Amino acid sequence: MPFVRISLPKKLSQETKNNISASIHQSLIAEFHIPEADYFHVIEELAPHQIKYPESYLGISHSQDIIYVQITAGQGRSLDQKKKLYHQIATRISASTEILINNIIIILLENNGLENWSFGNGEIQEQKHLKK
Secondary structure (H helix, E strand, O other): OOEEEEEEEOOOOHHHHHHHHHHHHHHHHHHHOOOOOOOEEEEEEEOHHHOOOOOEEOOEEOOOOOEEEEEEEEOOOOHHHHHHHHHHHHHHHHHHOOOOHHHEEEEEEEEOOOOOOOOOOOOOOOOOOOOO
């Protein structure tokens, strides 16, 4: 049930944008064990003046091709799962697009997945694939 917001430069091709989204989704399936149909992504295309970043942070350089991946997901994943997810996302994106691995910023926001989501009908749906 992750919700993914991808903020990226408008100049990127539609194929690149699709590959970024698919890379993230495949990584979530592999590392967070989400169902394949659990695919809720928003791709936010931004003009250069709308994307702010440091040229270098924590010894990692960044350029105008920087992308931000914000994932909201239910709590319960281990530190190891999170590390593997970040690695999978970054390597899949960099392998399938022109985006360099150092330009992929990932932010994970966790909440209580059992009561903080509605997937329609104005109701809280039971998530059978989550541990209670």
